[in-house]
Amino acid sequence: MTALIVALACLFLAVGLSATAVLIPPPRRERVLKTLAKYTRGDAPDKDEQDDSTESAVSRLLYRIGTMLGPPGDRERLVRGLDRAGNPPGWPLTKVIRMRPLSAAGLAMFCSALGDTWKGDPGSVIGAIGGFVGGCLLPQLLVNNAGTKRQELVQRSLPDVMDALVIGVEAGLGLDSAMDQVARTMRGPMADEMHRVLQEMRLGVSRTEALRSLSGRTTVRDLKRLVTALVQAGDLGISVAPILREHAQDQRVRRRQRAEEQAQKIPVKLLFPVLFCMFPAIFVIIIGPAVLELSGAFG
Structure with a gap:
């Protein structure tokens, strides 16, 4: 029970830190670059220029740690993903990178505490490693998801x-x-x-x-x-x-062919809800009285 409380506290702490990173006001140079990105390809400045343009020491530290945690070519993939997502005003490249260390730390603590409640120390270590890796990949997954929805x-x-x-x-x-x-x-x-x-x-x-x-x-x-x-x-x-x-x-x-394709998929998608939700209730209604009568007769 105590470990579960600790896990929930870590989750709330991670959410609070992520919100703080997102709500840090961008500097003047970044606001100008974001405005110009609407009329250009939206390529972000180089790492050194971005580091120099960050006014807050906290945001500069988060940005550098987030850059180090990213795999090779991560910056280019994020730029392409944000372009496909329409460069949302609330999702500039610097904020996405700053969210990576916070999400990694938060998910690592949460999964570690959760694993400790189930498997003890081995579960805590495995949960910390899995949460850290998942937190590092979370910003990229969110960007890709936004880009996929916009392309649809x-x-x-x-x-x-x-x-x-x-x-x-x-x-x-x-x-x-x-x-x-x-x-x-x-x-x-x-x-x-x-x-x-x-x-x-x-x-x-x-x-x-x-x-x-x-x-x-x-x-x-x-x-x-x-x-x-x-x-x-x-x-x-x-x-x-x-x-x-x-x-x-x-x-x-x-467009008509895509609509017909989606219509053909409906019976397959309805198969499992009908199989697991409706059939048990139908079996209980139809076979239930007979089972009760047989059990009374043989009882």
């Missing part, structure tokens, strides 16, 4: 965005004007990506590079194919209206 939203909204682009281009607008119309009138991650592409172009980036950056920020294959077709059309001087029309028709077909 991008895939769902892509057919509607394609229809809006086709309507704008066939009405006489250029591709840039049609993208601006979509970014201003629609809501969602796909409209945000259009807005970011236009902002990059306004900062002097060519349309080809801005579209390729969009392709690098997404895992949706349909969007990657669309970007490749638009880049090739721009390089060859081909009209984009037929390309957009074909892709819009293809997206509508694919």
